[in-house]
Amino acid sequence: xxxxxxxxxxxxxxxxxxxxxxxxxxxxxxxxxxxxxxxxxxxxxxxxxxxxxxxxxxxxxxxxxxxxxxxxxxxxxxxxxxxxx
Amino acid sequence: xxxxxxxxxxxxxxxxxxxxxxxxxxxxxxxxxxxxxxxxxxxxxxxxxxxxxxxxxxxxxxxxxxxxxxxxxxxxxxxxxxxxxxxxxxxxxxxxxxxxxxxxxxxxxxxxxxxxxxxxxxxxxxxxxxxxxxxxxxxxxxxxxxxxxxxxxxxxxxxxxxxxxxxxxxxxxxxxxxxxxxxxxxxxxxxxxxxxxxxxxxxxxxxxxxxxxxxxxxxxxxxxxxxxxxxxxxxxxxxxx
Numbered sequence: 001x002x003x004x005x006x007x008x009x010x011x012x013x014x015x016x017x018x019x020x021x022x023x024x025x026x027x028x029x030x031x032x033x034x035x036x037x038x039x040x041x042x043x044x045x046x047x048x049x050x051x052x053x054x055x056x057x058x059x060x061x062x063x064x065x066x067x068x069x070x071x072x073x074x075x076x077x078x079x080x081x082x083x084x085x
Numbered sequence: 086x087x088x089x090x091x092x093x094x095x096x097x098x099x100x101x102x103x104x105x106x107x108x109x110x111x112x113x114x115x116x117x118x119x120x121x122x123x124x125x126x127x128x129x130x131x132x133x134x135x136x137x138x139x140x141x142x143x144x145x146x147x148x149x150x151x152x153x154x155x156x157x158x159x160x161x162x163x164x165x166x167x168x169x170x171x172x173x174x175x176x177x178x179x180x181x182x183x184x185x186x187x188x189x190x191x192x193x194x195x196x197x198x199x200x201x202x203x204x205x206x207x208x209x210x211x212x213x214x215x216x217x218x219x220x221x222x223x224x225x226x227x228x229x230x231x232x233x234x235x236x237x238x239x240x241x242x243x244x245x246x247x248x249x250x251x252x253x254x255x256x257x258x259x260x261x262x263x264x265x266x267x268x269x270x271x272x273x274x275x276x277x278x279x280x281x282x283x284x285x286x287x288x289x290x291x292x293x294x295x296x297x298x299x300x301x302x303x304x305x306x307x308x309x310x311x312x313x314x315x316x317x318x319x320x321x322x323x324x325x326x
Contacts, residue, residue: 054309061310065260068267075274079100 009083017077023070030063099277101207119207126192126204167309171316175323179316182221186214187312194269194304197276198296203304206269208262215262218315222257226322234324261314268307272299 038056042049076082103115137157144154164184169176193205204210226235239250276299279292 057306058310058313061264061306062314064268065264068264068271071271072263072267075270 006084010081013077013081013083017074020070020074020077023073024067027064027067031060034060034063098281099202099206099273101202117207118202119204119210122196122201123193123204123210125199125201126189126196130188130192167312168316171313172320175320179319183312183316186315187308190214190265190311191305191308194308195300197273197300197304203269203273203300205265206273208266211262211266212258214265214311215258218261218318219255219258221315222318222322223254225319229323257318261311265307265311268303272303275299 034056038052041052045052101117101119103117104121106113106115108114136153140151140154140157144150150158161184164187165176165180168180168183172179190205193203193210195203197203226238230238239247241250276292276295279295280288
């Protein structure tokens with residue numbers, strides 16, 4: 001079977017895109033921890049529910065950034081294919 | 086084996102497409118879907134503003150407000166509350182900018198529901214927003230902390246920390262804009278994959294739930310986060326005095 005250079009790069013790009021999405025583990029764990037602590041905070045002090053929720057959402061959205069960088073790298077590898085040019 | 090070589094079948098379509106090009110002093114400039122969608126979003130916002138202005142001018146203080154006026158009051162109340170609780174006594178100067186930012190980003194994010202390609206899924210739209218916030222931060226820093234305060238802040242623990250602090254300052258607009266861009270883009274790509282790759286019978290009804298999550302929920306959260314971070318950075322730059 002003959003594999004041309006372009007096809008090889010395409011396949012490796014797909015593997016790299018899959019590997020890049022491992023970055024999603026970290027934000028997932030972090031967001032889960034944040035949500036758990038927010039839940040316990042609401043349990044202890046139900047009056048502060050709206051404040052706790054908005055703080056939690058803000059922190060989670062900031063923590064999500066690293067995962068999104070991984071997604072961007074995967075997206076670039078799959079659809080822009082910088083290595084083929 | 087074209088651009089869609091990696092996709093199994095169907096036509097997955099979420100890229101920015103050029104509509105027509107023209108010559109601008111020898112350079113080829115493209116009008117893309119982003120421009121058109123931004124224009125539509127702006128037209129909707131202008132129409133909303135004109136209607137709200139007219140409703141407020143005609144409002145009679147002796148009667149209960151109508152449905153439209155109620156919605157406008159709810160919106161202004163919500164935005165005022167958020168900005169006042171975050172910025173405290175500095176709120177008055179920034180209400181205009183934050184409200185504009187909020188309405189534009191929110192409508193851009195949820196315009197996927199209207200069948201448009203969200204303008205914020207283009208890095209050329211979110212990066213200028215980040216740069217505007219960055220200039221606001223820097224301007225307020227120099228205005229309120231003076232040059233000596235800025236230099237003191239740059240060599241915070243020690244003089245050799247200057248490059249790291251500089252990188253930290255310049256990372257603010259990039260991370261702000263990339264966060265918004267990547268979130269909206271991921272929603273757009275998900276919807277395009279769903280519409281492009283699956284057989285016809287799962288495309289009835291189910292996409293409504295996906296639209297609610299990817300467009301409405303995620304868009305609203307990201308709008309809130311962008312405005313919140315802008316307010317936090319600016320009040321940080323102003324300082325406590």
